[in-house]
Amino acid sequence: MQAETGVVAHSHARGQLLWAETGVLSITSDNTIWVLPPTHAVWIPSYIPHQVNSETQAQLRNLYIDPAYPIRQNEKSIVMLTMSHLLREVILKLTDTKVSLTDQQIKNLGLVAIDELEVLKPFNNNIHSGKDLRLQRLINYIVQHPNQQLSLPDLSKIAGASARTIERLFKSETGMTFRQWRSRFKLMNSLALITQGKTSTFIAHELGYKSVSSFITTFKAQFGCTPQEYATKE
Known part of the structure; x- marks a missing residue:
């Protein structure tokens, strides 16, 4: 493909x-x-x-x-x-x-x-995308451009709605704020990068984290281990 x-x-x-x-x-x-x-x-x-x-x-x-x-x-x-x-x-x-x-x-x-x-054991690495067409339009863009770092106001233009409306849709249809949703999606993509042998420094930069330590802390809070420990297990 x-x-x-x-x-x-x-x-x-x-x-x-x-x-x-x-x-x-x-x-x-x-x-x-x-x-x-x-x-x-x-x-x-x-x-x-x-x-x-x-x-x-x-x-x-x-x-x-x-x-x-x-x-x-x-x-x-x-x-x-x-x-x-x-x-x-x-x-x-x-x-x-x-x-x-x-x-x-x-x-x-x-x-x-x-x-x-x-x-085979199930593995939870999914996230809700909602039903509203405006929200789906925005999320489809993020899925197709996972490394983009556009702000919510910029992404809202792609969706054809105001930032306030999109934030409300995220909460009502995914159960998360936009910030929480994007953080979760970043972590999902970080697993893929880890399996490709990428370092925490590379991943933190690629996915737009403020620092390597913030990426490692967020990763451990979600998955219960550090990126390096996850790579060793896999």
């Missing part, structure tokens, strides 16, 4: 496991946004509309699973999952066009993928 491109809202008859081997994706569905680094995937049940955007070039790897195989039946909407090393290698094997697999090998690997998908 090329940088700064996207796929409009669509759905599939089969369940989809969406994973980017490289790059970072944003997924939008049902007024919710997920930021997806290579350490994670999203499970998208059948017929769930979703939109995909990529700010960077990304190598997508998709698995489509027939409804005849019941997967994560308690989850009726999109869920973000922490990838396992086993599932990662199985997907790479199944999607490697240079490797010739027999039908039986494909079936065996597919069954392993299904078993592994069932036990």
